[in-house]
Amino acid sequence: MKKWGCNVLGSYYISFYDSPIGLIKIAANEEAIVALDFVYKRSKENENDVIRQCKIQLDEYFKGIRKEFDVNIEVNGTEFQKMVWQELKRIPYGQVRSYKDIAVAIGNEKAVRAVGGANNKNKIAIIIPCHRVVGKDGSLTGYAGGLWRKKWLLEHEERNSK
Known part of the structure; x- marks a missing residue:
């Protein structure tokens, strides 16, 4: 089986998960998930125990x-x-925070745009819940997976947090 990527730290494994909001690609090394993002087509898979555990948690x-x-x-x-x-990761399930809230929480209230930039660089969607960050007026802004997915995830969490 082909492994995805390789560096001096070891090999990477890749698999896919069919979610209600589209196909998710999961990448892992021997010990941890290193990427989880939305894709449109599958490629070769090589699953390991870390990915299998991630899929169970995504199902749940x-x-x-x-x-x-x-x-x-x-x-x-x-x-x-x-x-x-x-x-x-500290934002509770079913809740949202603004980019400013995050900037204040990390002790740099002027770093609102930089917080947005960090969200954009998040390679582990859903698990690192950047979808829970909204504009200061509560509007849905920026999500690499598409705003419709962000809306779906927030509504899903709100529904299930009661």
């Missing part, structure tokens, strides 16, 4: 059972991006 999430993911993840980014992504 889309059924409205799982509110928080505990699958191992590995992120690559600047220290600022990592701070933002950690803060995104």
